[in-house]
Amino acid sequence: MAAVLLTACHSNEQNYREAYEKAMERRKTGIGAEEFAKIEAERQRYTHVINGDSVRMVYVNAGVAIDSTDTAYDYNVVVATFTQRINAKSYRDRLREECGLTGSYVLFGGNDKQYFVIAQGFDNSADAAAMLRELDQRVCLKILEPLPWILKKL
Numbered sequence: 371m372a373a374v375l376l377t378a379c380h381s382n383e384q385n386y387r388e389a390y391e392k393a394m395e396r397r398k399t400g401i402g403a404e405e406f407a408k409i410e411a412e413r414q415r416y417t418h419v420i421n422g423d424s425v426r427m428v429y430v431n432a433g434v435a436i437d438s439t440d441t442a443y444d445y446n447v448v449v450a451t452f453t454q455r456i457n458a459k460s461y462r463d464r465l466r467e468e469c470g471l472t473g474s475y476v477l478f479g480g481n482d483k484q485y486f487v488i489a490q491g492f493d494n495s496a497d498a499a500a501m502l503r504e505l506d507q508r509v510c511l512k513i514l515e516p517l518p519w520i521l522k523k524l
Contacts, residue, residue: 421500423503425498426520427522429522430523432486432523433477435458435485442475445491446491446498448486449488449518450487450513453482453485454485455476459476462474462476465489465509477521477523489505489508489518490508502519502520505518
């Protein structure tokens with residue numbers, strides 16, 4: 371009887387081990403073509419044409435996060451996003467000191483509760499799109515994909 375119980379436990383352990391190894395293998399292979407297509411479609415979803423340029427614009431309910439003296443504009447050129455306030459403040463300070471963008475500020479909000487570092491804010495979308503075109507000349511820090519984009523404040 372004991373021999374039957376021990377072999378029964380062994381087969382369950384072996385099944386769990388095989389299932390675990392399959393799960394780890396799937397994790398290593400990354401995402402499939404279908405998931406990648408969905409991600410790419412979502413990324414392209416927020417594209418707007420402004421003065422003949424295709425720009426990414428996302429509508430976010432956000433407010434000023436760091437200094438209450440900063441003014442938040444309707445159209446904001448986002449150059450970085452962070453989940454921690456200290457990182458956003460540090461990046462904003464570097465924009466001000468190293469790049470000379472004294473009008474940069476940080477907004478907080480969105481579904482993911484993110485800190486958005488704004489290089490510059492504008493009252494209209496055309497000026498924000500123009501800033502995106504010349505961003506390479508104005509921002510001296512490295513900007514990671516999928517940034518930069520325009521945040522339309524709700």
